[in-house]
Amino acid sequence: MFGSFLKTSQVKSPWLMHFDCGSCNGCDIETLACLTPVYDVERFGIINVGNPRHADVLVVTGTVNKRNAVILKNIYDQMPSPKLVIAIGACGCSGGVFREAPNVLGGVDKVIPVDVYVPGCPAKPEAIMDAVVTGLGKLKGILEAS
Amino acid sequence: MNLNTFYLAVAGLILAPLVGGLVAGVDRVVTARLQSRMGPPLMQPFYDVGKLMSKVIAPASHWQGMFVRWALVASLASDVMLAAGADVLMCFFVQAASASFVALGAFCGNSPYSKLGAQRELFQLLAYEPVFMVGILCMAKAAGAFDAYSFMAAQGPLLFKMPLIVPGLLFVVLVKLRKSPFDIAASHHMHQEVVRGVYTDYAGRDFALLEIAHWADVTVVLWICSFLWATSPLTMVVTAGLFLFAALVIDNISARLTWRTMLGRVAPITLILATANLVWLYLE
Known part of the structure; x- marks a missing residue:
């Protein structure tokens, strides 16, 4: 019973950390809009945290370049397992219009494993919330399989 | 110790953290409603702690685990003492030890935010402990003894004999609930300024245990506040609820103060008011 409560808790309490990898701020604004009274993601137990040691879900916006790849990897490594990564927007998914730039490595998946991709330029708040829920469904599947 | 006291102590050990968790849930729902949001479910704090319990992460320092467990034991001990009708002043000292262990554990971490927190x-301990102690002394003077049962058995509400300790107790509630304008050591909302301050380096199971200790602390503080109108269990619950609601309203309408303002202005003013009340009780 206690074990099943712990598994349920992992799905019902996703603490989210947002990292701007080099976004134009369009996707950042849409991500933060999810926290406003209009969308109110706290309904699902989601909290925006600023500390990777407390985070369960890493939301990354923007392209990954040679300078910030190390920081992205460092943040990911500091997060406790099990963890999810969500790449937001065209830039986060693939590098977007910047993918050919000499300093750009590409999407988030060039550095860390990504669980859910959210396309769009910028991605809509509804799509971001749907991505978190999809990611939690994936996590639930993993927990049930274990 | 008779068997009744033993049962009450066990009830305090089990129920007090659960009540603290429910208070945290009510806090989040009411705060959301005050901000025109729906907010999380009432049980959300329990899900959060359950999630943290199942996380796998290495502690920032091996000492932290020990300090977290000591903090939890001290917080639960203060609950047990209060439930068993022990000396309220001793219960207050045990709770202060818990807060000190949390700070000591944070000093062991590597993060500068943790050390700053x-x-x-x-500083917060230094600011609220004297006010809280004088408040308890006022209650003891009016009730004629230091044990919790005497406080609850006092003739009529204690509030009318000690109105000047109310600002001080509200200050203590705000600090212990980690609410604005006194969430100085650990930003309560959205991880601002010092990230999570004193909690920054705690993670996983240690953080979950610390959260349970925090719930136990909140229960003790609200319980002591409820002694102000302890004519029946219902009036005690209502008094504690009023303190909680006042703290939530103040949290939502005020910004964070600096530790200098807290230590230089708020603490002395509330302490002077509470001491004046104590002197008045002695002169009466």
């Missing part, structure tokens, strides 16, 4: 936690 630990320093601020000590």
Whole structure:
């Protein structure tokens, strides 16, 4: 019973950390809009945290370049397992219009494993919330399989 | 110790953290409603702690685990003492030890935010402990003894004999609930300024245990506040609820103060008011 409560808790309490990898701020604004009274993601137990040691879900916006790849990897490594990564927007998914730039490595998946991709330029708040829920469904599947 | 006291102590050990968790849930729902949001479910704090319990992460320092467990034991001990009708002043000292362990554990971490938060936690201790102690002394003077049962058995509400300790107790509730304008050691909302301050380096199971200790602390503080109108269990619950609601309203309408303002202005003013009340009780 206690074990099943712990598994349920992992799905019902996703603490989210947002990292701007080099976004134009369009996707950042849409991500933060999810926290406003209009969308109110706290309904699902989601909290925006600023500390990777407390985070369960890493939301990354923007392209990954040679300078910030190390920081992205460092943040990911500091997060406790099990963890999810969500790449937001065209830039986060693939590098977007910047993918050919000499300093750009590409999407988030060039550095860390990504669980859910959210396309769009910028991605809509509804799509971001749907991505978190999809990611939690994936996590639930993993927990049930274990 | 008779068997009744033993049962009450066990009830305090089990129920007090659960009540603290429910208070945290009510806090989040009411705060959301005050901000025109729906908010999380009432049980959300329990899900959060359950999630943290199942997380796998190495502690920032091996000492932290020990300090977290000591903090939890001290917080639960203060609950047990209060439930068993022990000396309220001793219960207050045990709870202060818990807060000190939290700060000591944070000093063991590597993060500068954690160390800064630990320093601020000590400043907070310095600010609210004297006010809280004088408040308890006022209650003891009016009730004629220091044990919790005497406080609850006092003739009529204690509030009318000690109105000047109310600002001080509200200050203590705000600090212990980690609410604005006194969430100086650990930003309560959205991880601002010092990230999570004193909590920054705690993670996983240690953080979950610390959260349970925090619930136990909140229960003790609200319980002591409820002694102000302890004519029946219902009036005690209503008094504690009023303190909680006042703290939530103040949290939503005020910004964070600096530790200098807290230590230089708020603490002396509330302490002077509470001491004046104590002197008045002695002269009466």
